[in-house]
Amino acid sequence: MKKILLIEDDLLISSLVEFRLKKDGYETILVKDGNEGIHAINTQHLDLIITDVMIPFKNGIEIIHHARKERPNTPIIVLSSLGEEEAIVLEAFNLGVSDFIPKPFNPNELAIRVKRILQ
Amino acid sequence: MDSAKQKLLGLLFVLLVGSQLSFAQEKTYFSDSVSFFDFLTNQKQVPGLKFRFTLPADFKFLEVDTLLWGKSETGVWFGTSLDSMPQINRFESKLDSSSVARTSFEYLIYDEPADFDAASAFVSALLRSNDIFPLEVRKSSSEDLVVLAQDSPFEPGFDVGFGYFSDFKMFMIVLIISVFILTAGSMIFFMIIFKSTRNRRELLRIDFAKSTTTPLSQILFEKTLAEVKSMSDEELESYFPSQLRGKKLYNEVLIENIISLNKKMKGDFKDKLKSLYRRLELDKISEAKVKRKKWDSIVTGLVQINEMDLEEYLPLVRKQLYSTNFHVRSTATATYLNLSREVDLTFLKNLRYPLSNWQQMNYLRIIKYLYPTRELLMVGLLDSKNLTVRLFGYKLVRMVGRVDLVENLGSIAERASEEEKIEILKTIDAIGVIGYTSLINSSMKSPDQKLAIQAIKVAGSLGDKSSESIIIDLLNANPDFKMKMALLEGLKNIDNNSFEALVATSQDPEAKEIYNHLTDPLLSYV
Numbered sequence: 001m002k003k004i005l006l007i008e009d010d011l012l013i014s015s016l017v018e019f020r021l022k023k024d025g026y027e028t029i030l031v032k033d034g035n036e037g038i039h040a041i042n043t044q045h046l047d048l049i050i051t052d053v054m055i056p057f058k059n060g061i062e063i064i065h066h067a068r069k070e071r072p073n074t075p076i077i078v079l080s081s082l083g084e085e086e087a088i089v090l091e092a093f094n095l096g097v098s099d100f101i102p103k104p105f106n107p108n109e110l111a112i113r114v115k116r117i118l119q
Numbered sequence: 120m121d122s123a124k125q126k127l128l129g130l131l132f133v134l135l136v137g138s139q140l141s142f143a144q145e146k147t148y149f150s151d152s153v154s155f156f157d158f159l160t161n162q163k164q165v166p167g168l169k170f171r172f173t174l175p176a177d178f179k180f181l182e183v184d185t186l187l188w189g190k191s192e193t194g195v196w197f198g199t200s201l202d203s204m205p206q207i208n209r210f211e212s213k214l215d216s217s218s219v220a221r222t223s224f225e226y227l228i229y230d231e232p233a234d235f236d237a238a239s240a241f242v243s244a245l246l247r248s249n250d251i252f253p254l255e256v257r258k259s260s261s262e263d264l265v266v267l268a269q270d271s272p273f274e275p276g277f278d279v280g281f282g283y284f285s286d287f288k289m290f291m292i293v294l295i296i297s298v299f300i301l302t303a304g305s306m307i308f309f310m311i312i313f314k315s316t317r318n319r320r321e322l323l324r325i326d327f328a329k330s331t332t333t334p335l336s337q338i339l340f341e342k343t344l345a346e347v348k349s350m351s352d353e354e355l356e357s358y359f360p361s362q363l364r365g366k367k368l369y370n371e372v373l374i375e376n377i378i379s380l381n382k383k384m385k386g387d388f389k390d391k392l393k394s395l396y397r398r399l400e401l402d403k404i405s406e407a408k409v410k411r412k413k414w415d416s417i418v419t420g421l422v423q424i425n426e427m428d429l430e431e432y433l434p435l436v437r438k439q440l441y442s443t444n445f446h447v448r449s450t451a452t453a454t455y456l457n458l459s460r461e462v463d464l465t466f467l468k469n470l471r472y473p474l475s476n477w478q479q480m481n482y483l484r485i486i487k488y489l490y491p492t493r494e495l496l497m498v499g500l501l502d503s504k505n506l507t508v509r510l511f512g513y514k515l516v517r518m519v520g521r522v523d524l525v526e527n528l529g530s531i532a533e534r535a536s537e538e539e540k541i542e543i544l545k546t547i548d549a550i551g552v553i554g555y556t557s558l559i560n561s562s563m564k565s566p567d568q569k570l571a572i573q574a575i576k577v578a579g580s581l582g583d584k585s586s587e588s589i590i591i592d593l594l595n596a597n598p599d600f601k602m603k604m605a606l607l608e609g610l611k612n613i614d615n616n617s618f619e620a621l622v623a624t625s626q627d628p629e630a631k632e633i634y635n636h637l638t639d640p641l642l643s644y645v
Binding site for chain 1: 328332333335336337339340376379380382383384385386388
């Protein structure tokens, strides 16, 4: 079973995404801040990381930096609000994220992108 | 040596007293000889003060007691000097009646004879300097105690409990302390109650949030929009138990979660959430909030109606468009604009309250988003009696580019204020309509510099030869630097040759500086 780490401080969104991903047969790890995310990256075997940009303690860019250093082959999907700065999004892409999904988003669309990346 | 010093001191003291010197700070403790004797009797001894009896030189003793009496150089008989008044009394009791009749009493201060005034002044001085302290009079007689007791009549013991009330100061202090303690205690008590209630409420809120997440996920991912719309009561009951739905906090959490998801999701999920909102009759709660009197509750209800697109409540929203509360009015207008099938702004015509810049910006943002797909009704907006509404109207015409309304602007400008003329000129400039030269030219000559500068800017793009000659006239009137800059820039835009020629012949150094600035490709837009 593929294991997906979801770093999202909005518990409602993370629960909804988790529900959707579980329906597709994935195992999910939910964390609500950057520190927990770093810890999970260091200690878990992960097939995919989905992270928000604005999260407590460490932002999404720092998470991506760390993930690229520790797990260079793990694909990353970034969830972000449209209002967030273009520079952040560009930096995320420069760091080699696999996909970028702007909020508001369709969870079914996210599920399709996850499926495509993990295939 | 010591006794000689003591005698000298006593002598000095007697001399001082004898010379009748008085000192302001000195006071005599004894009003008469009786009180002085009483004091000495009670005190027993006073350091440095002694007493003796004297008898005249011609006195014949029946039995001369050489131990008790001596004779001075002057022949006067004197008794043994004694240092306490009780001893004097005892000595006196031993004298026979013939002696008592002729004896005189004499004070000795440091063994030097002194009279009553000197002795009382000496004792007073000792008292003042705290060298001696008056001893308390002790009444040892049991009869005296009985007499004293009669002065304080018997009172029953239970009256003692109310003794505090008879002392006003004590009563006030006790009252203030009691009120303080009671108030502090009550505050602590209510704080504890309030905090525990709030904590319990927060815990409950978290529990409710968790309990609503799974049912919402199931409905959103497992049901189609049609299925959500046609959900039976039993089905709803299985997801959201009626026992919980009867609770106010649960409904609040459910509303918050549905609105939050609606904001963060797109596609058919939004429609499902809106249908579910109605199906759960949460719209009734929003409606009830709008009908309340508290402004914050009304705003919350309006926001919920807006977020969930509850068009059926438009009449209710319309009632709040003229609310006296700024927040209610603003939110109601935003909701009304979002939910209306057409962008109908006619209601603004009769608005009594001024539109703030924030409100204007907010409404323009909404209209800009909605205008391409909905009809814009702004009849009468430019005829409003409210200046801010008219200003908003000019900005709106400029933003949406309504050329058909520009004709109205021309007639309005004739009677418009300076502030309005600025907005009208900006609108004419933005749309680029020609034929308003008279308005531009008259505005350039306005004493209001802001209006004049705006008109000069517009003249740069829409002006003609008549505008050019006005600009030259104004430049010849030697305006200030700001005005001069606007005039030269306007002239440059109307006719560059005229601009070049004017600067070339000008003797004004500022005109040269402005010329350099305007012709510099890097500075021309600064």
